[in-house]
Amino acid sequence: MPPKHNSEPLGERKPIGIYRLFDPETETWECWFLQFRGYLEMNCAVEDDIRRSCLVTSLAPKCFEELRRACLPKSPYDFTFPQLQDLMTKLFGNRIVLLKERSKFFTLRQTAAQTPMQFANYLRHMAAGCDFENFNTEAALLVQFVNGMRNQSVRTTLLARGKDLTFENALSYLQLEEDVQREDVKNAEEAHFSLIKIALHTSAYDRQ
Template sequence: MAVKDHYMPMFEQYNEAENFDCYLERFEIYVEAIGLGLRGQPDADDAGGTVGARVVAIFLNAIGRKYYGILRDLVSPKAPKDIPYDELKSTLKKHFTKPIITIAERHKFIQRNQRPDEKTSEYIVALKHLSLNCKFGEKLDEQLRDRFISGMRDQNTSLKLMEKAGAAELSFNEAVEVALARESAKDESKYLRESAINTEVYTISAYSSGGKHGSGERRSNNNNKHKKGNKERKMCNRCGRKSHDQQNCWFKDKKCNVCQKVGHISRVCYKRSQGVCTVEMDDSDSDIETTLPLPIFTTTKSSDAICVNMNVDDRNFQFELDTGSAVTLISEQAYKEHFKYKLLRGRL
């Protein structure tokens, strides 16, 4: 019997973007939900018609104008309302369902690999969908397992699963559980590494021992103090900044510590030497040069630098070994190329 005193929305019209078998399954679930069966029993309901006739009426209304017209042509000279639901369903399935070529379906299945931006869970669903028309029978689980392992993007996980399959019988579901667990662990590990790293990046310039402490400029994602106008200005020849014109530079009357001439400071002096590397904090919002109390030592450069290969966040870099340095530095270019996603904070 139909459900009384309870509003049920009309079932949505069919769209060819949806698989027709899926549409029929959802329609039959809807019919059950409103209290109608699909057996077409002759018992009269409270509306005076048979349950089967009501199901047909709901179905013909649900498929919409376009597909009702197609169905009407297919069953002519009969009227669609006079035909049982099962016959209507069979007629439309023949019309919408294309012939299945098993070889072609298996080829699609075998060629399917995990895409670069595809999660493992999405890859699993794609393989299951492609296997529907492959007719693997009792070999379905084995075929799914083999294709899943062979087509995985993560080669380390793929090799691990191959080892498990070689040592003991491994089902598709077991392979899926291992792959999902490893993917989750890898994502969490990456997140923990990124959140734990306190990264600072400085640009280092070389100056002579007679000058101020260099021009170490701190770059931070959270401290973007440069204004748009600064990018359009040329660099001031007196101090090296872009926040003003050289006519308005605070250092226009200052004496250079390198060449002893008035009108610029050591950081832009063309006579500066390249023998000593020093660091100075540079605040772009201020026109006052800040000197840090850091000792400067004259050193002799050696062409025989000692270099070591190191892995930083799954990337290989070659560093010059300095046993007396308290920090390890990379260039700004290397940061922008490999670590733009890192949060920059802190002070030197």
């Protein structure tokens, strides 16, 4: 028995569902659009207005708002699908996302819950997505590590070490400082407990 061909009139085609929303915070435009193209082909969406509507309705709210502003004084529906694709590439292409990631990197600050080592590891993780190319990653890590420290006196001390300071040297210095502070706290606690013991012993002796 020969296979049945879809003879459904074009005007009676069932509408296709909205594709996964594009969110530039979670994925790149290039990767998302490749899958979106496959979605359109799989659903035989060849008409420009259908492809355009699928694209517009598959954008996260903030993403759509940026596209809408880029289209002013017109509306996204006044543009063809290829034109909207070009606009989206200009707004959310790899280079733009990379610039945003680098800008975000240089605003990072150490939180109250982070030790210097944890902050350094977090910076390493965030720097991996910045692709600093000719800009030395080690230099970027050092600049933002010092810039993002919560303790102003620590920042001043690190800056005073001048151009010879490296990222690893800064970490070693702060690790040593933490060890010294930890030892000081331990010694202070031991001295405090010793005083308590002496006071208790003296009090017991006086009662006798």
